[in-house]
Amino acid sequence: MLWGGDDAEARLRELLRARRAQYAEIPHHLDTTAHTVAQVAEEVLALYAAQPRTWRVSAPSGSYPVHLARGGIGQLGALLRAREVGDNLAVVSDANVWPHWGEPLLAGLRGSGYAPEVIVLPAGEEQKHLDNVRLLYDRLAVAGVDRGAAVLALGGGVITDMAGFAAATFMRGVPLVPVPTTLLGMIDAAIGGKVAVDHPRGKNLIGAFVQPLLVMLDPDTLATLPDQERRAGLAEIIKAGVIADPTLFTALEAGAPSADLRWEIERAIAVKIAVVEEDPYEQGRRAVLNLGHTFAHAIEVLSSYRLHHGLAVSIGMAAAARLAELRGVGTAALSERIISTLTRHGLPTTYEEHPPAAVYQAMRADKKRRGGTPRLVLPRAIGEVVVVSDVTETEIIAALERIRP
Ligand code: GLY
Numbered sequence: 001m002l003w004g005g006d007d008a009e010a011r012l013r014e015l016l017r018a019r020r021a022q023y024a025e026i027p028h029h030l031d032t033t034a035h036t037v038a039q040v041a042e043e044v045l046a047l048y049a050a051q052p053r054t055w056r057v058s059a060p061s062g063s064y065p066v067h068l069a070r071g072g073i074g075q076l077g078a079l080l081r082a083r084e085v086g087d088n089l090a091v092v093s094d095a096n097v098w099p100h101w102g103e104p105l106l107a108g109l110r111g112s113g114y115a116p117e118v119i120v121l122p123a124g125e126e127q128k129h130l131d132n133v134r135l136l137y138d139r140l141a142v143a144g145v146d147r148g149a150a151v152l153a154l155g156g157g158v159i160t161d162m163a164g165f166a167a168a169t170f171m172r173g174v175p176l177v178p179v180p181t182t183l184l185g186m187i188d189a190a191i192g193g194k195v196a197v198d199h200p201r202g203k204n205l206i207g208a209f210v211q212p213l214l215v216m217l218d219p220d221t222l223a224t225l226p227d228q229e230r231r232a233g234l235a236e237i238i239k240a241g242v243i244a245d246p247t248l249f250t251a252l253e254a255g256a257p258s259a260d261l262r263w264e265i266e267r268a269i270a271v272k273i274a275v276v277e278e279d280p281y282e283q284g285r286r287a288v289l290n291l292g293h294t295f296a297h298a299i300e301v302l303s304s305y306r307l308h309h310g311l312a313v314s315i316g317m318a319a320a321a322r323l324a325e326l327r328g329v330g331t332a333a334l335s336e337r338i339i340s341t342l343t344r345h346g347l348p349t350t351y352e353e354h355p356p357a358a359v360y361q362a363m364r365a366d367k368k369r370r371g372g373t374p375r376l377v378l379p380r381a382i383g384e385v386v387v388v389s390d391v392t393e394t395e396i397i398a399a400l401e402r403i404r405p
Contacts (some may be wrong), residue, residue, distance in 0.1 A: 001214065024082040032140045040268040051262070055269065058277050059193065059211040066269065073165035073179055074150070077112025079214065085175065086148035089116035090140055093154040093164035094123040097181050100224045105154055116152070117143035121159070125305045128198045130206065134146045136166040140174070141322060150175040150213055156182035156311070156336065161204070164195030168210035171304045175213040181221040183233020183261065184310055187240065188289075190215045198305070202365075203297050208350065209281055218258060218271075224240035232310020234345045237261075239317060240268040242338060243288050245257035246383035287387050291377040292316030294399075295305070298362035302354045314342050314402065318349035323399035324378035329386060334379060349403065356400035360393055 016023075032040050052069035069075065080089070089109065093102060098120045108354040109116055119139045122131055145151065151174050153163035160178045178190035183278030196207025222230070234257065241249025251257075257264050271312040272289070281287035295316035300307055321338045339349045351359070375389045 010080040019132075020082070020084070024079075024084075027074060039263065043044045053088065053266065055273055057191065057211075057273050059280050059397045061211050064212055064214055066215040066217065068219065068269075070218065070220050072216045073154075073221065076177070076216055077109040077114055079216070080114070080150065080177070083213070085150050085213070086146065087114060088144045088146055088149040089114050090143055090145045090149075091116045091117060091120045091154055092121065092136060092150045092159060092166070094121050094156075094159050094193060095157045096123040097159070097221075101154060101181055102219075105152070107218040116289035117145065121162070123158070124298075125158055125198070128196075130161050130197055130199075132162060133166050133169075133197055136163065137170055140170050144269050145174060147169070147171055149172055150177050152177045152179055153320055154179045154181060156180065156185045160185050160189040161195050161226055162253065163199050164199055164210060164212075165207060168195055170207040173210065176210060177213050177216065178280075179185065179216045179218070180224060182331055183220075183222065183265070184229070184236055186187070187216045187233065187265060187272060188236050190217070191269065191272050192286075193280065194282075203300060203302065203305075207371060211280075214292065217265075219262060219265065221268075222244060228308055228311070231346050233261075234264075234307050235314040235317070235342065235347050237264050237268045238338075238341055238345065238347075239289075239291050239313065240271040242317065242379050242382060243291055243377075243385050244271045246393065250342065250380045252345065253337060257345075275350075287375055288377055288385050290375075291379070291385055292318075292320050294363055294376050294401070295319040295359070298359050299351060300352075300364050302358065311348055314347035315351050318403050319351070319399050321378065322381065322402040323376065323391065326398055326402075327378065327388075327391075327397055329378045329380050329388070334381065337382065351400070352404050354405075355398040359400050360396050363396065 002086050021104050036239060052067065052329060056063050056065045057066060091105065102118070119136060121127055140151070151163055151167035153160045153176065160180055164176050164178065167174045178185070180186045182192040193209045193211045195209065195210055196204035199205035227388045238249065238252055245267055251262070275286055275289055292313045294315060296309065296312035299312045299315055300309060318339050320401065321330060321335040325332055375387050377385050377387050379385050
């Protein structure tokens with residue numbers, strides 16, 4: 001019996017202590033202090049309308065939740081308090097995202113008593129370098145951010161990667177909370193623990209594996225997504241379909257995605273989680289996520305990172321499909337399905353800015369810098385890819401010739 005003893009408060013505290021870990025797992029917390037029953041009922045209904053969903057991702061260092069909920073960024077303060085995350089938080093964002101989503105995030109954090117250090121960096125892939133990481137270290141140090149607190153990364157893949165790398169290395173690791181605001185960030189960068197910055201000699205050359213404390217995906221943030229970002233995210237969703245989800249691919253092959261992209265996001269997340277759980281440190285299976293990426297990285301380098309990563313991946317998938325066809329791994333019909341689906345969603349599938357030989361040289365240089373044999377992911381069927389490491393220069397050039405307009 002809880003009530004009726006002198007030590008009721010002590011017993012309540014003991015119960016709270018024993019149950020805190022379980023409570024922290026609940027993605028939504030309502031503070032009912034000074035609320036009427038009607039007010040609480042209204043908040044519960046609002047939560048229902050947010051259509052929350054949580055996945056738990058298993059990782060070698062433990063598991064972490066990925067929450068998907070409309071309005072979720074306003075919930076972060078309560079979630080972090082429930083996990084006993086300390087006061088010295090930092091929020092890292094960029095100049096495009098912050099004006100839209102900074103205030104809703106801060107309001108929720110302030111409501112739970114946090115007054116975070118806010119660091120807003122210029123936007124763009126060309127910002128993903130060590131000088132900005134050094135700047136982050138300086139600001140984290142001055143703000144007194146420590147391992148008992150967390151770094152929140154509010155933005156797209158660039159912010160997730162760069163703030164993630166800073167969090168992974170500052171004080172040998174401060175908890176990281178990705179709050180991705182782009183499709184690409186939600187279905188790829190924020191899940192699986194890969195963080196990195198670019199180096200003049202290659203993309204993502206300096207990085208780490210770090211599993212987040214939790215991930216918060218708020219689909220409301222997609223409302224302000226520029227069209228190019230939306231299409232780039234769709235390229236990665238189509239990629240997830242080609243790798244492992246024929247139902248997802250077939251739906252996108254047949255027509256427009258759902259208006260809020262919710263179904264497509266959930267399918268793509270499921271693919272990403274299954275792959276990273278099987279191979280958290282990219283020792284094998286995880287390489288399949290790089291479908292189109294070896295071509296894409298070379299094209300991105302040749303464009304001095306002016307071409308968006310997702311759009312480069314679309315071109316890279318077209319090249320990978322043609323290469324599969326040339327090697328007899330795939331068929332012409334398969335290539336046509338992949339290329340016409342990408343085209344249908346406004347994505348590029350041809351490349352002529354640099355000759356195939358220049359793209360091949362950039363691929364080779366990238367491979368040499370990373371060491372090891374060049375591994376290319378080729379589609380065998382919709383939902384099935386193979387990783388090959390014996391592709392010749394002639395084959396790569398021939399595939400690139402096939403995607404010239
Ligand atoms: N973005 C690819 C991966 O997480 O492995």
